[in-house]
Amino acid sequence: MQSNSPKEFKGNYMLMDAALEAFTEESRELLEQMEHSLLCLEETPDNIDLINELFRAVHTLKGAAGLFGFDHVVEFTHQAENVMEKLRDQEIKVSDDLLTVLLECRDHSNTLVDKALNGNVELDRETMEKGHLLSDRLDGFLFDEGVAQQPLEVNDSKEIQELSSHADSSRANQYWHISLRFGKDVLRNGMDPLSFVRYLETIGDLVNLTVLDDGLPEMDAFDAECCYLGYEIDLNSEASKTEIESVFEFVQDDCDIFILPPHSCAESYLELIKKLPEENLRLAEIFTRSGALTEHELEEMLKQQVNRAEDDETLDAKRVGEPPVEQPLIEKPVADATVGRQKQDKQRKNDENQLVRVNARKLEELINLVGELVISGANTHLLARQSGLGALVDSTERLGGLIEDIRDTALGLRMVPIGATFDRFRRVVREFSRELHKDIDLHISGGDTELDKTVVDKIGDPLMHLVRNAIDHGIETPEQRQQVGKSAKGVVHLNAFHDSGSIVIEISDNGRGLSRDKILAKAMEKGLVAENHSLTDREVYRLIFEAGFSTADQVTNISGRGVGMDVVRRNIDALRGQIDIETDPGKASKISIRLPLTLAIIDGFLVQVGQSSFVIPLDLVDECVEYGGVVNDVYEDSQYINLRGEILPYIRLGDVFNAAFPDDQDAGQKTVRENIVITHHAGQKTGLVVDALLGEHQTVIKPLGAVFQNAKGLSGATILGSGEVAMIVDVPALVAKISETKRQKLPNHGIRSSVSNG
Numbered sequence: 001m002q003s004n005s006p007k008e009f010k011g012n013y014m015l016m017d018a019a020l021e022a023f024t025e026e027s028r029e030l031l032e033q034m035e036h037s038l039l040c041l042e043e044t045p046d047n048i049d050l051i052n053e054l055f056r057a058v059h060t061l062k063g064a065a066g067l068f069g070f071d072h073v074v075e076f077t078h079q080a081e082n083v084m085e086k087l088r089d090q091e092i093k094v095s096d097d098l099l100t101v102l103l104e105c106r107d108h109s110n111t112l113v114d115k116a117l118n119g120n121v122e123l124d125r126e127t128m129e130k131g132h133l134l135s136d137r138l139d140g141f142l143f144d145e146g147v148a149q150q151p152l153e154v155n156d157s158k159e160i161q162e163l164s165s166h167a168d169s170s171r172a173n174q175y176w177h178i179s180l181r182f183g184k185d186v187l188r189n190g191m192d193p194l195s196f197v198r199y200l201e202t203i204g205d206l207v208n209l210t211v212l213d214d215g216l217p218e219m220d221a222f223d224a225e226c227c228y229l230g231y232e233i234d235l236n237s238e239a240s241k242t243e244i245e246s247v248f249e250f251v252q253d254d255c256d257i258f259i260l261p262p263h264s265c266a267e268s269y270l271e272l273i274k275k276l277p278e279e280n281l282r283l284a285e286i287f288t289r290s291g292a293l294t295e296h297e298l299e300e301m302l303k304q305q306v307n308r309a310e311d312d313e314t315l316d317a318k319r320v321g322e323p324p325v326e327q328p329l330i331e332k333p334v335a336d337a338t339v340g341r342q343k344q345d346k347q348r349k350n351d352e353n354q355l356v357r358v359n360a361r362k363l364e365e366l367i368n369l370v371g372e373l374v375i376s377g378a379n380t381h382l383l384a385r386q387s388g389l390g391a392l393v394d395s396t397e398r399l400g401g402l403i404e405d406i407r408d409t410a411l412g413l414r415m416v417p418i419g420a421t422f423d424r425f426r427r428v429v430r431e432f433s434r435e436l437h438k439d440i441d442l443h444i445s446g447g448d449t450e451l452d453k454t455v456v457d458k459i460g461d462p463l464m465h466l467v468r469n470a471i472d473h474g475i476e477t478p479e480q481r482q483q484v485g486k487s488a489k490g491v492v493h494l495n496a497f498h499d500s501g502s503i504v505i506e507i508s509d510n511g512r513g514l515s516r517d518k519i520l521a522k523a524m525e526k527g528l529v530a531e532n533h534s535l536t537d538r539e540v541y542r543l544i545f546e547a548g549f550s551t552a553d554q555v556t557n558i559s560g561r562g563v564g565m566d567v568v569r570r571n572i573d574a575l576r577g578q579i580d581i582e583t584d585p586g587k588a589s590k591i592s593i594r595l596p597l598t599l600a601i602i603d604g605f606l607v608q609v610g611q612s613s614f615v616i617p618l619d620l621v622d623e624c625v626e627y628g629g630v631v632n633d634v635y636e637d638s639q640y641i642n643l644r645g646e647i648l649p650y651i652r653l654g655d656v657f658n659a660a661f662p663d664d665q666d667a668g669q670k671t672v673r674e675n676i677v678i679t680h681h682a683g684q685k686t687g688l689v690v691d692a693l694l695g696e697h698q699t700v701i702k703p704l705g706a707v708f709q710n711a712k713g714l715s716g717a718t719i720l721g722s723g724e725v726a727m728i729v730d731v732p733a734l735v736a737k738i739s740e741t742k743r744q745k746l747p748n749h750g751i752r753s754s755v756s757n758g
Contacts, residue, residue: 019190020117023064025357027113030064032420033057034106038099039426045094054102055084059246061109066199067191067250070116072123073109076131078202080105083141092141101137103427108134175207176244179258180231186254187227197231199247204237360453363414367600370410371700374601377403378698378721404698407601414454414598418505419447421460422494425467429492432471439478439489440471446496451503452598458575459505459595462568466507466591467492469565474511474589484586486510500680501619503597508590514583516540522549541581545569575599576715578732594732604699604718606726607677608692609654613726615699615718616688620679620731624693627674641687643678650676650687651734656713657727681735688729701728 037054041047058081065073080102086092108130115123123131178200182193200206212230216222237244241259248257381396422444433440475490482488495506516537523529523543543549547566572579576596583589596602596617604615625643640649676687701716708714715730 020068022357023068024117026064027061030057030061031106031110031113032423034061034109035103035427036423038103038106039423039430041094042096042099042430051084051088051094055081055088058084059243061113062202063199063246063249065113065116066202066247067195068116069192069195069198070113072131073112073116074199074202076105076112076135077109079135079138079142080109083138086142098141101134101141105134105138174236174262176204176235176237176239176241176262177260178231178233178235178244179256180233180248181256182227182229182251183254183256184223184226184228186251187225189254191251191254193227193229196248196251197233200233200235200244203239203243203247204235206233207236208232208234358413366410367414370407371601373403374407374698374700375719375721379723380721382721400698407698411452411598411601414452414600415450416453416456417448417450418456418459418496418503419444419449421456421463422447422496424460425463425492425494428464428467429471432468433475436472437477438471438475440475441489441491443491443493444495445493449496449498449503451595452600454599455503455575455595455597458571459593462571462593463494463505463507465565465568467494470507470509470511470589474509474513476512498597499594501597501602501617502594505593505595506590507593508588510588513585513587513589514541514544514581515585519543538581541583544581545579576730578736600701602699602701604697604728605677606694606697606720607653607675607688607690608694609657609690612657613694613720613724614653614657614690615697615726615728616677616679617699617728617731618696620681622678622680622685625676625678627676627689641676643687646685648678648685648687650689652689653729654689654691656734679731679735681732684735686731686735688731688734699728 034054034057037050037057041050041054044050058077062074062077062081065077083092083098083102087094087098092098108127111127112123112131115127180196186193197206197209210232212232213228215228215230217228235244241261244259245257248255377396377400381393381400384392384396387393426442429440429442470492475492476484476486478488481490491510493506493508495508497504520529520533520535520540520543523540523546524531526546526549528543528546528549529535545565545568549565569579572593572595576599578594580592580594581589582592603618605618605621607614607616639651640647642648674689674691675693676689677693679686679688697718697720699718702718704711704714704716708717713730713733714727715733716728718726718728720726
């Protein structure tokens with residue numbers, strides 16, 4: 001026997017790890033799909049597509065778990081699948097109680113999957129008790145005599161039994177017969193052949209199992225990593241042929257599977273004998289021994305085949321063993337339905353083949369490499385211009401265009417819709433509203449809005465806090481709402497849209513809104529605000545994001561301890577985002593989160609202030625004007641300009657960042673011709689005064705070091721083609737600074753202003 005090297009064993013372990021990783025990802029997707037389908041069924045209980053989607057998710061999860069021998073997952077999901085099958089067959093109806101139980105089953109399945117992946121073969125007492133309780137509740141739907149019985153559609157196994165009367169004498173075997181031949185590399189591909197056979201026991205009883213070892217080689221040619229065995233199986237099951245085939249869907253490329261339905265005629269077995277690699281007599285013996293064929297049937301059918309071959313010399317050899325046309329195995333309606341189903345399955349598989357799973361770490365590496373490519377391309381273009389060679393400059397410009405296309409494509413790979421994140425909150429709203437005895441609907445819009453997956457992963461927790469607070473503090477009870485003339489049902493609305501190179505996420509509700517006086521009183525009590533304060537409404541409402549701040553009259557399981565909103569603010573700040581609040585006391589409130597679309601690479605506008613370079617995000621730039629052209633319209637000591645009848649605040653970047661000026665110039669006697677870059681953000685326009693405009697620049701965002709962590713007005717840094725480091729201007733932070741410190745100085749000249757009153 002050949003020995004296996006450590007390298008070969010390591011390869012097998014790596015394959016197994018890859019298979020488990022794939023199962024982990026797929027199980028998470030299936031569990032999310034189950035929850036989504038169940039919550040959508042609550043709104044449209046008669047949606048057959050959702051019911052079928054739910055059944056497929058559970059069935060696929062059960063099959064995948066069976067491949068790895070996760071028996072606890074298989075056993076529990078099998079019972080849940082039985083209930084969903086009755087739901088699919090319209091034996092039971094969608095109800096609030098049923099959806100509640102199935103949602104809990106989904107959570108328990110998630111727990112079982114986690115424990116299986118962590119290697120917990122034995123379940124703890126709490127998990128077992130939870131499973132038994134849910135099983136009892138599922139049995140209530142399986143065996144409830146009071147449930148209205150609906151006419152069932154005939155399933156595949158019963159339809160197949162409707163055979164032509166011409167072959168009555170040939171229908172001896174009452175079980176499904178499965179011929180299974182695994183490929184030699186099935187073990188190397190991380191599959192366990194025995195797990196498939198073991199899984200068959202979850203959908204029926206193994207009446208007969210014959211292991212064929214005809215393919216075993218001589219000892220000197222034997223490879224322990226190869227599979228040489230075949231199986232002949234008789235299965236007693238009410239499952240359909242589609243369900244039996246789905247058991248082997250993960251290994252279809254590594255094996256040959258032949259399935260004959262119960263009561264198949266002898267000719268079907270003869271055709272099967274011709275397809276299998278073993279000797280005909282050996283297989284015929286197996287079929288007769290298992291009861292699939294009688295000795296007499298086998299002898300008669302062999303004679304008929306020989307006579308038919310002699311009578312029809314044109315008979316295609318491939319058709320020997322097939323039943324005559326006048327003796328169809330399956331009636332035409334069933335055949336037509338089968339063809340239709342095959343077309344659907346083929347289309348679904350074709351669609352799936354268009355998708356490729358990519359590890360997030362590999363995608364991150366790709367983005368980093370593209371970033372380095374952008375920097376190198378900028379350096380190459382700079383050197384080409386310095387060389388003065390026109391052809392070389394043209395070549396590097398074309399190269400720059402290709403790099404830009406590669407950048408956009410690479411970033412597009414990491415852009416995902418935010419709808420999946422929004423859908424997570426359907427369950428949150430459903431359960432918390434019931435816990436608080438409130439009637440609340442969740443409305444979602446803008447779910448197809450895309451943003452960087454890195455941002456999506458980090459925005460989930462802040463949104464969770466905000467939605468929970470809207471449910472607890474915002475929406476009143478039905479009685480309270482009716483007392484003030486509102487409808488009994490409250491609404492929480494999640495919305496997302498793109499705006500000026502950013503994504504805006506809104507969490508709004510039609511509840512009681514925020515009380516300025518109540519917030520202010522609590523802030524004074526905690527010493528956050530002095531009694532002689534002069535805070536604007538916006539500043540007062542932002543106090544709810546202070547650590548430990550809460551206006552709740554009583555603590556609940558959901559909120560009220562003053563923990564969470566400060567975390568929301570910190571997480572949003574870490575994403576270079578902004579959060580704002582609008583409220584109509586007694587009627588509604590809305591929290592808006594503005595985030596960058598990506599945290600990796602952006603288009604920037606390069607400017608110079610003194611000897612320093614700065615990058616302004618290009619999406620936020622409206623126009624550039626010469627400072628001298630509007631200098632006469634600047635109001636003294638106010639730092640406002642009149643731009644074509646519109647009053648705009650401005651700020652000098654050199655004053656903000658203390659940029660160094662050339663040695664031969666005095667900071668107070670500059671002779672450079674300044675420009676104003678007009679930026680816009682959140683409906684506000686602001687001017688940034690700079691010394692020089694250097695043009696557009698592909699900007700690879702680099703995080704700031706610890707030295708600059710507390711620097712206001714900077715969101716990152718980038719490396720220019722010359723190797724110089726340029727700071728990226730945080731326009732929203734500068735706009736906020738101007739709004740808070742200079743709004744009072746706005747002169748009243750009766751000219752329309754773009755400055756918000758918020």
